[in-house]
Amino acid sequence: MSDPAIAANGLRKSYGETTVLDGIDIHVPAGTIYSLLGPNGAGKTTAVKILSTLISPDPASGPLRVGGHDLTTDPQAVRAAIGVTGQFSAVDGLITGEENMLLMADLNHLPRGEGRRVTAELLERFDLTQAAKKPASTYSGGMKRRLDIAMTLVGNPKIIFLDEPTTGLDPRSRHTMWQIIRELVTDGVTVFLTTQYLEEADQLADRIAVLTNGKIAAQGSAEELKRLIPGGHVQLRFTDPAAYQTAALTLREATRDDQALTLRIPSDGTQRELRTILDRLDAAGTEADELTVHTPDLDDVFFALTSTTSIPAQPAQPKEAVR
Amino acid sequence: MSSLTLALRDSSTMLRRNLLHARRYPSLTLNLLLTPVMLLLLFVYIFGDTMSGGAGRSAYIAYITPGILLMTIGSTVIGTAVSVATDMNEGIIARFRTMNIHRSSVLLGHVAGSVLQAITSVALVGAVALAMGFRSTHATLLDWLAAFALLTLVALAFTWIAVGMGLASPNAEAASNNAMPLILLPLISSAFVPLHTMPGWFQPIAHYQPFTPAIETLRGLLLGTDTGNNAWITIAWCLGLTALGYRWSKTQFNHNPT
Numbered sequence: 063m064s065d066p067a068i069a070a071n072g073l074r075k076s077y078g079e080t081t082v083l084d085g086i087d088i089h090v091p092a093g094t095i096y097s098l099l100g101p102n103g104a105g106k107t108t109a110v111k112i113l114s115t116l117i118s119p120d121p122a123s124g125p126l127r128v129g130g131h132d133l134t135t136d137p138q139a140v141r142a143a144i145g146v147t148g149q150f151s152a153v154d155g156l157i158t159g160e161e162n163m164l165l166m167a168d169l170n171h172l173p174r175g176e177g178r179r180v181t182a183e184l185l186e187r188f189d190l191t192q193a194a195k196k197p198a199s200t201y202s203g204g205m206k207r208r209l210d211i212a213m214t215l216v217g218n219p220k221i222i223f224l225d226e227p228t229t230g231l232d233p234r235s236r237h238t239m240w241q242i243i244r245e246l247v248t249d250g251v252t253v254f255l256t257t258q259y260l261e262e263a264d265q266l267a268d269r270i271a272v273l274t275n276g277k278i279a280a281q282g283s284a285e286e287l288k289r290l291i292p293g294g295h296v297q298l299r300f301t302d303p304a305a306y307q308t309a310a311l312t313l314r315e316a317t318r319d320d321q322a323l324t325l326r327i328p329s330d331g332t333q334r335e336l337r338t339i340l341d342r343l344d345a346a347g348t349e350a351d352e353l354t355v356h357t358p359d360l361d362d363v364f365f366a367l368t369s370t371t372s373i374p375a376q377p378a379q380p381k382e383a384v385r
Numbered sequence: 386m387s388s389l390t391l392a393l394r395d396s397s398t399m400l401r402r403n404l405l406h407a408r409r410y411p412s413l414t415l416n417l418l419l420t421p422v423m424l425l426l427l428f429v430y431i432f433g434d435t436m437s438g439g440a441g442r443s444a445y446i447a448y449i450t451p452g453i454l455l456m457t458i459g460s461t462v463i464g465t466a467v468s469v470a471t472d473m474n475e476g477i478i479a480r481f482r483t484m485n486i487h488r489s490s491v492l493l494g495h496v497a498g499s500v501l502q503a504i505t506s507v508a509l510v511g512a513v514a515l516a517m518g519f520r521s522t523h524a525t526l527l528d529w530l531a532a533f534a535l536l537t538l539v540a541l542a543f544t545w546i547a548v549g550m551g552l553a554s555p556n557a558e559a560a561s562n563n564a565m566p567l568i569l570l571p572l573i574s575s576a577f578v579p580l581h582t583m584p585g586w587f588q589p590i591a592h593y594q595p596f597t598p599a600i601e602t603l604r605g606l607l608l609g610t611d612t613g614n615n616a617w618i619t620i621a622w623c624l625g626l627t628a629l630g631y632r633w634s635k636t637q638f639n640h641n642p643t
Contacts, residue, residue, distance in 0.1 A: 114483045142485035152476035168398040
């Protein structure tokens with residue numbers, strides 16, 4: 063396997079007494095999307111700032127390499143390989159979108175003609191040609207983000223850091239941004255993405271790491287993470303206490319909630335398992351008033367892993383499909 | 386690309402960015418020009434006759450023009466502090482820091498842009514003074530060139546100090562307040578009245594500050610007055626302030642990640 067795009071071992075950062083990153087390991091193979099998922103204040107932005115050379119890691123960190131270059135000894139080489147689109151838009155609001163792009167072309171030392179060509183191409187690709195001559199401060203949130211990414215792409219970076227690229231965008235702009243990110247990877251670029259949206263990580267990332275309190279609580283593909291949460295369940299709700307009692311005696315493996323008159327039976331929610339449960343209830347001559355099937359999704363993983371207390375037996379806010 | 390070529394190229398790109406800002410939003414620069422022009426009008430037309438002790442307005446305009454020109458520099462660099470402070474709060478600075486460009490080019494661009502603006506402002510205020518009747522009596526071409534070099538050197542020194550002040554300020558308002566002494570210092574120099582007319586306890590304050598020797602030197606070059614060793618003192622002040630401002634700014638910029 064070739065060199066990973068990002069290889070960080072034991073990444074640490076603390077400010078005085080406060081530990082922001084408590085020794086995290088990040089390995090991102092080239093050409094993939096890696097998502098750092100976590101609630102506000104988990105340390106996502108700090109991780110991006112360190113990996114993009116904006117701030118320095120604690121000396122106690124292990125070896126940190128980005129694009130094959132050491133972060134602390136050769137930051138300029140790292141900078142030549144990366145592009146960064148931060149959480150707060152990194153465009154110059156006082157000048158036009160086109161001037162912003164040409165500024166990037168100059169700073170990337172592109173010849174003048176090449177700079178103009180790349181600028182026109184990227185403005186077209188990100189649907190900004192119409193607004194090219196307007197000051198960037200007049201752009202909408204979605205347009206600013208698109209300009210931001212377009213500016214990042216001028217240098218043709220191999221690795222792109224996107225810090226919460228869709229925070230604050232409307233659903234349409236968010237989907238446009240997702241499409242843009244997918245296209246980046248087809249061009250062979252490596253994307254390091256932070257997000258607080260589970261759906262975003264699920265949609266885009268090859269590999270997801272859940273960051274909470276400065277530690278990586280779990281990482282893997284979306285599927286692997288979902289498997290971490292013990293299977294789904296079927297929930298039966300009764301209104302008649304007698305029926306509830308009968309069912310509880312029949313389905314002895316169920317977890318009882320005598321107050322709410324509900325039973326919770328571990329199940330993967332397949333048709334076969336559902337039929338078995340219903341057959342057993344029929345045989346006992348009783349009937350549930352409501353049946354819901356719950357399959358684990360990334361939300362459950364997220365809530366289970368990021369809750370500050372111990373991992374709860376049941377997710378805090380289960381999404382349930384009523385059948 | 387060698388590191389010097391890189392530094393020059395990136396700095397000139399940053400300079401173009403700053404000049405673009407100044408051209409598109411000239412109101413800040415023009416506002417800062419108002420103070421020296423107003424003072425020039427006020428002192429010449431309202432106080433001129435009294436201040437000159439009967440020598441007349443034309444004698445007084447000759448006396449205060451050098452001071453007004455240096456005050457123009459003090460005023461312009463307040464704009465530098467404000468625009469640096471504003472700029473540092475912009476996300477684009479974080480972008481520059483993650484790019485493979487010459488590290489100091491952001492600051493060098495601000496400095497070069499600010500010195501150009503200061504010189505342009507001095508030329509504009511000088512034109513107003515000429516229109517009001519200021520005439521250089523003794524200056525040769527060489528004196529004019531030396532005067533230009535002096536003004537540029539002073540502009541460079543105070544620009545670096547202003548950049549440092551801008552970096553030290555959390556926002557534009559704070560920067561404007563922190564840089565205020567740069568326009569107040571000329572008021573307590575020999576710009577408007579000779580030092581010996583001031584109270585004895587105050588004379589050292591007016592004497593041992595950078596504007597007084599710079600004003601005396603400019604007077605000597607334009608009007609042929611005796612400058613003594615003021616030229617050397619001015620050069621020493623300017624080099625010292627430039628070195629100090631440069632180090633202070635660079636340290637702050639490198640240790641001040643957003």
